Amino acid sequence: MAFQLPFGFGSGSAAKPLDGRARQSKMMDYDQPLIWVVLLLMLLGMVMVYSASISLSDARKFAAYTNNYFVVRQALFIGVSIIAGALVFRIPVATWQKMAPWLFIGTLVLLVMVLIPGLGVSVNGGRRWLNLPGLRPQPSELMKVVMVLYAADYTVRKQEYMHKLTKGFMPMALAVSFVGLLLLMEPDLGAFGVIVCIAMGILFLGGVNAIWFGGIGAMLTAIFVTIIALSKFRRERFFAYLDPWQEDNALNKAYQLTHSLIAFGRGELFGVGLGGSVEKLHYLPEAHTDFLLAVIGEELGLVGVLIVIGMFYWIIKRAFDIGRQAIAIDQTFAGLTAKGIAIWIGVQTFINMGVNLGLLPTKGLTLPLMSYGGTGVLINCIGLAILLRIDYENRILMRGGRL
16 A cells, blocks of 8 residues: 555645544543433432332222332323433533523422412422422422522622622522522422522532632521521431331331331341332332432342432532543633532432431432432433533533534
């Protein structure tokens, strides 16, 4: 084969590669491993929801339901969520930045509507759902992803004022306080805690003054302590959490916690086998929603729980990596949004797992992507679709392309 230069000296011809074929980047267009991990978590969650809910139809409350009622609905929720995620992936990140303030205002309206009698639906003492024809959405779940977008957009817009109290920090603090007031009126202290962590985390990453950040952190801690102290129900639940095996607590406020711990204890290292849980047989309330991890621990053991924790850790770490890449190529809004999604998934996962394991007081927060529920799975998929879009645009820009 004759020697060829990788370029030509002719005035009219473009340069040709050595073998006549265009060199292409080996970088994928999107993050396939992230998609597979998310799908695995959702499918494992669907299997565990089926296992945890299979005996619910024996109870009087669910007598009208069949054994596969919850798993069929969960499969439908996952299918709709994947379609919604595919549609959201096609929306440019710049569009989300423009829409962020309006989405925030719209979600505030939905949170107010929840409190209106007739529109809001009360379940187990909490008014958190809207009663719409054929739908029962939970606006507090929507507020989580909207707060990620709004806090990232606010930090970018107010970047030059982030070190000032009145122009930079206080407007965001007032907005979060108003959201918190609406959530506490439902009441939904768990969602309020997640949303506060999202907002504070993004402001911290955006460069807010460290002294004011520490001060507001101490103030929020005092507010949470005051809320617990002034509420008899929350106060009793907190003290029951400190001593769950005391007889009165074990049969009352700490009933869920003690049976969750029993489930983990029965599972030991490798579990009792898929479908072999005893605690799901009307001993552990909400086994298919808030306490799904306890059923995983009982049936799949410590190994199964560690695998679930490992997959969540991988998603959170990957989200932070995507955010760091975006900031490195001057896409600040995209970078803060990706890191905000990581904070959201990480905090909610930590609280749910902490409650199941007895590390935190009992709160009504679901396990992202896995627990039964339509709004939760849908919003999780929308948030992760935005994360994939950020990664997709990062790859285009790193190749030298244009958005």
